[in-house]
Amino acid sequence: MLRRAAALTALLLLAACGREQPRTVVLDPRTGHAAVQPPAPVPAPAPAIVAPPTAAPPIAEAPAAPSAPPPADAPAVPPEPAQAQSSAEGAALLAARRPMLPVEGVPPSALRDNYQQGRGARKHEAIDIMAARGTRVFAVDDGKLVKLFHSVPGGITAYQFDPQGRLAYYYAHLDRYADGLKEGMALRRGDLIGYVGSTGNAAAEAPHLHFAVFLLGPEKQWWKGEPVNPFQALRSGDAAQAAR
Ligand SMILES: [Zn+2]
Numbered sequence: 001m002l003r004r005a006a007a008l009t010a011l012l013l014l015a016a017c018g019r020e021q022p023r024t025v026v027l028d029p030r031t032g033h034a035a036v037q038p039p040a041p042v043p044a045p046a047p048a049i050v051a052p053p054t055a056a057p058p059i060a061e062a063p064a065a066p067s068a069p070p071p072a073d074a075p076a077v078p079p080e081p082a083q084a085q086s087s088a089e090g091a092a093l094l095a096a097r098r099p100m101l102p103v104e105g106v107p108p109s110a111l112r113d114n115y116q117q118g119r120g121a122r123k124h125e126a127i128d129i130m131a132a133r134g135t136r137v138f139a140v141d142d143g144k145l146v147k148l149f150h151s152v153p154g155g156i157t158a159y160q161f162d163p164q165g166r167l168a169y170y171y172a173h174l175d176r177y178a179d180g181l182k183e184g185m186a187l188r189r190g191d192l193i194g195y196v197g198s199t200g201n202a203a204a205e206a207p208h209l210h211f212a213v214f215l216l217g218p219e220k221q222w223w224k225g226e227p228v229n230p231f232q233a234l235r236s237g238d239a240a241q242a243a244r
Pocket residue numbers: 016017020124126127128209210211
């Protein structure tokens with residue numbers, strides 16, 4: 001019995017996000033290809049300036065610039081595939097925000113640091129918080145809800161910025177959104193965002209919240225930034241306030 005449970009758990013954990021090539025997938029800004037169905041409003045979701053008027057970073061931006069709005073179908077894309085290290089600057093900012101635990105009833109001690117795990121050819125660059133389907137998911141911080149997005153890997157997802165617009169918080173595999181959730185709305189820490197699920201490429205038997213944080217660049221594009229490992233901040237933050 002025990003053995004079977006343990007085996008099942010291991011299997012589920014392996015399956016969880018196992019096929020998730022999450023945010024990186026296909027995001028070629030030139031082709032705009034991504035196997036995604038954007039939500040209703042298609043046009044430019046650009047939360048800010050898209051084409052840097054200055055001679056900014058010629059790197060990622062160049063091809064996207066011409067007239068094309070940022071790919072509406074872009075899931076959050078960490079910059080360099082090879083980049084496995086969490087952004088130190090982002091980590092410091094995040095720690096200062098004292099984020100609360102986003103999943104109801106999950107104590108800090110239950111968190112697992114699976115940020116560095118492999119997911120296919122990539123690093124996970126997020127943490128998975130296992131919980132029963134339908135468990136409430138809360139905003140970890142104050143700040144604007146910048147994007148509600150359906151992606152193939154992430155399923156039903158939400159992107160929130162911190163109050164200064166330096167960090168983005170990404171909540172994925174939601175079962176559904178909270179009633180009344182709207183892009184652009186101001187969130188308070190602890191506000192209900194949605195419910196744990198397995199949408200996207202999460203294993204149906206292993207519902208969980210895939211939670212990622214990234215440090216935004218100057219353009220503040222919701223789909224793009226340097227990944228930050230949220231494990232320590234969640235573990236030591238205001239976890240006590242988690243469920244309310
Ligand atoms: Zn995940």
